[in-house]
Amino acid sequence: MIPWTTFIDPEVARVGLNEQEAIDKGIDFEVTRYDFKELDRASAAKGFIKVITPKGKDKILGVTIVAEHAGDLMSDFVLAMKHGLGLNKILGTIRTYPTWAEGNKYVAGEWKRNHAPDTVLNWLEKYHTWRRG
Template sequence: CELAQSFARLGSKVTQIEMASRIMIREDEEISEVARISLEQDGVEVLIGHKALRCECEDGNKFIVVERDGVERRIEFDTLLCAVGRIARLTGYGLEELGIKTRNTIVTNEYLETLYPNIFAAGDVAGPYQFTHTASHQAWYATVNALFGDLKKFKVDYSVIPWATFIEPEIARVGLNEQEARDQDVPYEVTRYEFDDLDRAITDSTTHGFVKVLTVPGKDRILGAAIVGEHAADLLA
C-alpha cells in the first residue's frame, strides 16, 4: 500500500493486485476500506480477490495474468514489484550442524532460547514480527535471560507491539483490534473519537480520521487501540 500510493503520487499508473478479499487484511474492515478508498483517490487500481497466475511477454510487451472467479485478465506493465514479504536467512551459521530447528524462522521457546539454553535468537530470524522495534524488544529479553536466566527468566511479551502503515491517512495500531477480539472470544467495548471534533485537527485542517480504543467491558483496561489520520504513528507512540 505504501509503495503503491507513493508511485501513484509520483506519476506512475499503478495497479495493486491482492489475492485476499481486501487489502490490509489484518486490520478491521472499516480501516481496510479507508486505505482502499485513499489509494483509489490517488489513482491506484486496487484489485482484491485476484490471484496472480503468470507473466507473459508478447511483441516486446509485458503482461501479468490474474484470475478471479475463474476469469483471467491480462494487465500490461512496465515494471513489476512483487511484495510477498521477507524470509529470514538461516543458512551458513551452522544451525544444521547443531541441530537447531528452523521453520522459516529459528524455533525458540517463550524465553527466546533455542534447542541450547545458551543460544538465543532475536530479530527477524526469530519472528513473529519483522519490525526494528520488535527486534529491539526481543533483544532485551534475550540479553536479560542470557545473563540472569539462572536467577529469573522473562517470557517475551508481544501483546503491546505497535505498527504503522505510512500511507495517507496514516494507520497505526497496538494490541487487539475488533476482528482479533472476536476471533479470540475476548469481550470488549469500543470507544471512538472522530478527528473532526478535535480542535487541533480542525486548526491543522486534518480532520479526516479517528481513534478507536478497545477496553475490557466496564473497566478502563485497554485491550488495543487504532488510529487513522495525520501523524497516527506519532500519536500512538
C-alpha cells in the same frame, strides 16, 4: 505491545487487538471512538482513534488510529498498555493545547462519559436543584 504504522495518507497505526481478534479470543469488549473532526487542532482533518477495552473496564486491549500523525499519537497507548495503565490515566494526563495529542485524552474522555454512574449523577442533580431552591 509492538505497534505498527503504515505511512500512507492518512497514516494508519495499530497496537494490540482489533475487534475481530477480540471476538476470536472470546473477549467481551467494547469500542470507544473519537473523530478528529471534533479536535480544535485538526478540525478540518479526517480520521479517528478507536480503543478496545474489556466491557466496563478502562484497560486498553488495542488501539487503531487513522489520521495524520497516527504513528506519533500511538506512543501514549503503547506506554499505557506496557505498564498496565488504563484510559483514566490517559485522561488525567495534561497535554499542550492545541495539539493532536489531545485526541488521545478526548477518546479517554469519551470512555469516561460512557461509564458515568447515572444513579450518583441523578442524585447529585436532585441535591443541587434542592440547594438552589
